[in-house]
Amino acid sequence: MNDKYTPNIIGFLCNWCSYTGADLAGTSRMKIPPSLKTIRVMCSGRIDPLFVLKAFIKGADGVMMMGCHPGDCHYQKGNYNTRRRFVMLNSIFDILGLEKKRIGLWWVSASEATRFAQVTNEYNKEMEKLGPNPTAKEIFL
Amino acid sequence: MNNNQKETKSNPKKGKTLPAEKSIKDAVLNIFKKALADNIVDAVLIPAKVPDTDAYSWILLQDESLFDIADPLPPVMNVQGGRALSSFSKNGELDLKIAALMRPCEVRAAVELLKLHQVDLDNVTLVSIDCPGAMPLRDYMNDPKKINDSFKKISEQWEISESLRPACQNCHRFSLMDGTGSDLHIGLLGENKKVTLISNSSTGRDVMDKLGFEPKDSLDKWKATKEKLVKEKSKKRESFLKEWQEKIKKTDGFFNELNKCINCHNCMNACPICYCQQCYFDSQTINFKPETYLQKSKEKGALRFPLNTLLFHVGRMSHMVLSCVACGACEDACPVSVPVGRLFSMVGDQTQKEFDYIPGLNREDALPLQDFKKDEFCEVETPNECEEKVTEEAK
C-alpha cells in the first residue's frame, strides 16, 4: 500500500469562510486527506485565475478554490467575481480539452466543517482515480 | 587596423579530434553524453526537436534518453541561444553545472548578456560549434521537409547558399576565429568524419581534462579550411555592407526599408540583447494628446500609424546596436520581412568599429558605453581644444 499514488492538491481558501471551516474540521477531528495543502487568502476574490493555472502547469494534480457562499462574502461581493473567473478558466480548460476535473470551485462556509471534509475527501478520491497530472512530467510546457 | 589583431587574438595551438563514423551529430552528442555521464556537468542546454512536430526548441536536459531528440545543428535558429540561457539563469543563483552548445553568434550574445548581468555563466560551460548557418524560420515552417533536405546539403558542403538566412550568408564569425567568448569549441571543418574539440578558456581546458581528452592533435587542417571560408564570407559581407550603405544613403532610404513595419516588436522580443522587460518604446512615456498627433499630421499632410515606427527602430538601435551580434533573429521573427537584421548588422558593424569593439568577443572588454577614454573622439570637438585637453592630461 506504500507505493499507492497520492495526488498533490492545492487549496486556495478564503480567510473568513473556508479557512475557518477547515479549522473547524480540524478542531472537530475530521479526517482530511493529507494530500491537500491549503493556502490562505483574504477573499476568494483574490484568487487570480493565474494562480490556479500556474499551479496546474507546475504539476499540481488538483486545485481547489474555496470561498464563502454567494451573498455571504465577508467583503460582500468578492466571490461573485471569483465565480466568473472560475467559469472563465473552466470553459477555457474545457474547450482546450484539458482535464478540467483538476480545477474546481466550492463554497464552504465557516460552519460547514462537514462539507469541507466531504468535498476534500471526495475530490481527493477523484484525483486518485484520475492519476498524476501529465504537466508534472511534461518537458515542453 | 587593430580589429585584425583581435580577430586573431585567441589562437589555440592544438585540439582533440574525435571519430565520427556514424555521424557528425552523433560524435558531437557523445561529447555531451560523456560529460553528463561523468558528472562533469549536471545538465546540457542543447537544441532539440519537439516530438511529433517539426518544431525545434531549446531543452535543458539531464535525462540521458533526451539526447535522442537533441540536434546540435538544427536547420533553424528558433530562439536565440543567448536568450534561452538568460531565461533561466538571470534570476537567482544557478546551483547546477551546465554545458551549453550554441552557435558562435549565440555564444557572443551570451557573453554580451553577461556584461549586462542578464545571465549567470559561473556554472556554465559555453560550447561553440562551427556553424554552417541556418535557414529562414518562415521558410522552414512553410515546408519543413524541403528545407530540412536543402539544409542537409548546405551544411555538409558548407555552401554559402542564397537560401540561408541573410544574416548567415553574410556572417564571417561563424567559427572560433574571432576568439568567440566560448570555453570550448567544436570544429567540424577540415577533418572528414571527425570532429575537433578545442579549448578556448581555462574552464574549457579543465573540462577537456576531466573528459580525458588531451589536446594533442594538430588543428592545421581545421584552421586552413576555416580561414579559406572566412575569407570568402568576409568578402561577401563586405559587399553586403557596401550595398546596404548605399541603399541607406538615399534620402528616406532607411525609412523606406521600414515602411512595412507594423510595430509588433517581434524583432525586439527575438533579440537576445534587448533584455528589458518593458521596452522604453512601448512605455506610456511617449503618448500625446490627439491634438498633438493631428498637428503633426497637418504639418506633413499625413501621419502614419502605428506611430513612432522610426523612433522605435532608431531608439532600439541606440540601445543595443553596439552589442548587436548579427544573429539575424530579429529578421527571422519579422512577419512582414523587413530586412531589419541586415540594417542593424550594418549599422552595428560601423559603430562597433568606431569603438574598436567586437561584441561577445571577450568577457573582459567593457561595454563601450560603460567605459571611456579621456582622449578619444577628439575629432568630434574642435581640434585645438582637443590638443589642449590632451596636453593638460599629460601634465
Place this chain on the structure above:
Amino acid sequence: MAKAIKISKNVQEGLFDFLKSLLEKEKISGVFTLKKMDDNGAVSYSLITSPDEFKNAVPLYPFMPVNAGKALSSFTLLGKTEEPIVAVLRPCELRAFVELVKRAQGDIENFLIISPTCGGVLSLNLMGDKNQDKMVSQYWISVKNAEISPDTRETCQFCENFLPLNADITVGTLGNKNLDKEFTLFLNSPKGEEFAKEASGSSVSEEIETKEINELKKKREELREKYFKETGKEGEGLKSLINTFASCLGCHGCSHVCPICYCTLCEFDSKTHEYQAASLSSDLKKKGGLKVPTGNLLFHIGRMTHMAVSCVSCGMCSDVCPVNIPVATVFSKVGSSLQEEFKYFPGKDIEEPAPQGTYKEDEFMKIGEQ
C-alpha cells in the same frame, strides 16, 4: 429596409472621391485610412489631413497592417479628438475599437465611422509580393461574387461577423455584381446621413443582408466549424496544445498586435513570471529535462483568461506569428465559447461592461454548490 444612397462609380473611386470631398470641403479635419507607402505594395494606416496627400489613400485595400482599432486607441488614448475625423475601418477593427473604448483606452467621439461589408484581407506576408496586384484584383472578383477569396487569411475565411456594427456608414461591397460601376452606402445614423449629403448619390432603400450575404455567412460558418475542429484535436488535450504551440518563440508578437491586449507591459513579460534559477534542480529532477524559455503555455492560456472573452477574431495574432501558429483560430475558438458562456458580444455595445468587470448574483448558481 435601411436608408441608403447609391453611387454610380467604382466602389474604390467612389469612396475615395467621397472622402476627398469631405476633406476638401473641410467637413472633417482628417481621414484615417490605408495609404500606399511605396510602389512595391506596402500600405499602412495613416491619418491624412491634406487633400493632396490623400492621392495615395486606398481606403478598402485588402490588407490589415495593424488592427486600426488599436491604432485609433493609440491616437485617442489621452482623450477625444477635438476635430471631426473619418475613420475607415473593417468590422473587426471597429469592434476592437469599441472594446478599447470600453476600457478607457480610447475615445470614439467625433469620429465618423465608415465600414465595409467585409470580404476579408490578404495575409500580411503577401504584402510586397510580386503577384500582389494580381491577387488584389482576384480578391475584388470574389468580393463581387460574395465568395471566399483563397488568398485571404484563415481568420477572414471563417469570419462570420463581417457586417459592421456601430458604423455610421456601411459600404456595401459583398455580392454586388457591378461593383466597378455602382455601389451602395447604407446610412445607419443621423451623423452618417448628414455627411452622406456630400456624396453624389441617389437615395435608395436597400437591405444590407442580401441573399448572397446570407449564403456567404453559411459558407463561412461551415469553414469555421471545420477549422475549429482541426485546431486542438479533442481528447488529446495537453499534448495537442503543446504541439500546436511547440514552435512558439515567445516573441509575444501575438499580444503586441492584439487590440484587446492593451497593457503597456504584458504581465507575462514582467518579472512576475520569470523563471527562478532556484527551482531548476527540482524541476529537472522531476522531469529530466526542461524546454527553455519556459512558460509557453502559461503565456497563451493566461492571455486567454485576460482577453479571449473580448476577442474580436481580427486575426492579427496569426498574421504576425513568425512560425505560422494558428493563434487566431485557437483564440477565436476559445473566445467564441467564452462569449457564449457569458452571453457577451465583443464590440457590439459600448455601454455593455466587459465580463471581467461585472457579474450577476443569479448566474452560474450551480457552481461551487456541488
Place this chain on the structure above:
Amino acid sequence: MNKKIGVYVCECGPNIPERIDIDKVIEELSSMDEVKTVKKHSLLCSNDGKKFLKEDIEKEELSHVVVAACSPKDHENTFMKVCEEAGVNPYLFQLVNIREQCAWMIPDKDEATSKAIKYIKAGIQRVMFHDALKKKELEINVDVLVIGGGISGIEASLSLAGPNRKVYLVEKTDALGGMAGKLSRILPHQGTEMGIVKEKIEQVKNNEHIKVYTSSEVKEVRGFLGNFEAVIKSTQENEEGTEEEIKTGAVVLATGFDLFDLKENPVYGYSENENVVSALEFEDMIHSEKIELKNGKKPKSVALIHCAGRKEKGYCSKVCCMYNLKFAHYLKDNLPDVEVKELYMDLCLPHKQDQSYFDKLKDKGVEFIRMDELVKTKKSGDKIEVEYRNNDKKDKFSVDMVVTSPAMVPSKGTSHLAELMNLPLDESGFFKELHEMLNPVATPMEGVYITGCALGPRNIPESITQSHATSGKILSSLIPGRKVKPEVKVSEIKEDLCTGCQTCLSVCFYGAISYDAFKGVSVVNEAICRGCGSCVGSCPSGAIRSKHFTYYQLYLEVLEALR
C-alpha cells in the same frame, strides 16, 4: 542575504506532539541554510511562552520569525505583538497552522509530520518576501451623518449631538417629522396631540450641534468607522444640485418607510370610491376633527379594514391593528351612534397595554370580523359594499365609509441607498441587519447603523429604542481622541504598469479605488481599502499588488506545496 529567520514550533501542550514528530520537523528545518534557529516550546501563547519567544528573538537577533502552531485565527495577533516587542516588524512574521489544518486533521503521524514540514517550509519561503508594513494611526472623526428626518432620525440626532460631536441630519422632504409627524395623536395615551414630535423637531432646530439639511439627499458615502466621506446634494429647485462634502465617523440610516399603494389592488376600491380613505387620510380627518363623508354627512357606519397589502407583501406591518383600534375609539367617543366594524386577518396586540385597549372597544360595541381575504369593496348606491371571505365562506356588508390601513413598505430611496453604500436588503426590500437577534442595528459596513422602520415595520417606541441603541453603539466606539488603525494589508498600484482600464474600479465594493484622469492610472485610497484583493485578480497587467498577499508570496507557497 542578510536574512536571519527563526522558526519556533509550538507543541500546544499535548495537542501537536500527539500527531506530529516535532523533533523530526526540527531536524528537517535546521538543515535549511535560510534558517538561523529552530526551537520548540510547550505552549508559546502562554505568558512564559511569549517571554521565551521575545527573549529568543532578541538573543538570536532575528530579522524574520516563523511560528508553527495553531490557526492564525487564534494567535496571529498574539505573536505579532511579541515580534513587535522584540523589535521585529510584526509583518515580517508568519504563523503556520500545523494544529487545526495538520495535526488535528491527519491521523497518520508520518503524513501529518511531512505535511507540517511542507507548511513550515512554505512559511519560511514566504516570510523572506514579506514587506515590513507599518500600521498607520488615524485620528477618528466623531461626527455623525444621520440620513432620514423621521422620528428615528430625530431621536438619534438628539441623543448623539453634543459639545464635541456634530450631527448632520439629512431629510429628503422639505420638513422634519416623517410619518410620525403626520399622525393625529400617538398611542397609547389618546390625550397627546402631535406634541412630542413637534417638541423634538423644535429641539433639533434649536440644537447648535445639529446641522439640518431638508430637501437634500446623500449622493455619495464611502469609508469606514471613524472615517467617512459623504456628499450631500440639495434637491431644492432654486439651489438644485448644490453639493456639500462632509466628513463623519459614523452613518445612521433612518430612512423610514412608505405606505403600500392601495391602487395596486382593485379589491380595496380605493381610487374609484371617494368614501374609501386611507389610514393617513383618516388621521387628517381626526386632526381637523371633521369625520365626514364626501357629501358632508357624518358616516353612520364605518368599516376599518386591516392588513391591506399584507398578502401582497407577505408580512404583517405590526402597527396597523393598534391604530385601527385608536380610530375605533375615536369614532365611538366622537360619533356615539356610529356603527364600527373592524375587518382583520390576524389581530396583532404585542404590547402590555394593547389587550386592555382592545377589550375596552368590545365594551363600546365595535364588531370585529375575521377574514382570510378581502374579495371586493364596491359602491352600491351611496353605501359601500364590502365583501370578504372567511375560510371558504363568503360574506358581505354595507357601510358609509371605509378606512383602509395600508402595509408599511420600504421607502423609495432604500434600494438606491443600499446600492450606493453596498448594503444588503432583505427579501422585502428593507435594510438587512447584521444579525436580527444578536446585532439588530449594525450592518456589514463597520460604522454604518440602521434604526427605525428602515429595518421593517416598527411602532414609535420601538423606533426610538433603536435610535437609542444606535446612539449607544456610536457613542461607545467614536470616543473623541481615539485613534483607529486602518487595515495595512491593502492593495497598491504600480503606476508604471497601470493602463487605466479601470476594471479594478468596477470590482471594488468599497469605492476604495478611484481614477486619476491626469496620470491616467487608478489610485487606491488606503484608508478605505479592506484588502480583499478582488482588484488584484481583475487586473490584466498585474499592476495591482495586495500587500502581504503578493503574487510572489502566494506563489512560493504553491511551489513549496508541489516540491
